[in-house]
Each structure stands twice: as structure tokens, then as C-alpha cells.
Amino acid sequence: MKISYIPKGVCSRQINIEVEDGIVKNVEYIGGCNGNLKGIGSLVKGMKVEDVISRLENIKCGMKNTSCPDQLAQALKENFEK
Numbered sequence: 001m002k003i004s005y006i007p008k009g010v011c012s013r014q015i016n017i018e019v020e021d022g023i024v025k026n027v028e029y030i031g032g033c034n035g036n037l038k039g040i041g042s043l044v045k046g047m048k049v050e051d052v053i054s055r056l057e058n059i060k061c062g063m064k065n066t067s068c069p070d071q072l073a074q075a076l077k078e079n080f081e082k
Helices: 034-044 049-056 068-080
Strands: 002-005 014-020 023-030
Touching: 002 068, 014 068, 023 034, 023 049, 023 068, 034 049, 034 068, 049 068
Parallel strands: none
Antiparallel strands: 002 014, 014 023
């Protein structure tokens, strides 16, 4: 399954996520801190959706109440948690 998610409260403008059989196959951020976000995408590749959520949920960026990793967790929760 492929989804495009519009993150809220962060610099990135879009997150494209591909999940197959509960495993993250690819994550691509549009906008934001390019190198860091490529790193996040690389690190979560091959992980179970629920593991990505538990590791990234509630991470904050500076004074913001969210972050690009947290927004990835929110996208996965909205689309893959039952």
C-alpha cells in the first residue's frame, strides 16, 4: 500500500510511504532537512509498522509539539493501526 501524507507543524510538506505486509518498504519526505530525513527513511526501511510508531511517536523538534519523525508515526497510525 502506498500513501501520501501531508504533515502538520513541520518543515516537510509531504511524506510518501510504502508498506507491504506490515513492513515499511520505503519512506520519502518532500521538503524539510534533506539529509536527516533520508536517514530516517533508510533507518525505518524493513521495520514493522508498529515498531516504527513506537520508536518515533512523540519526538519533538525544538519548541514544536511534533517533528518529522513524529509525523511519520502519525501517518502510519492513521493508515495502518486497527
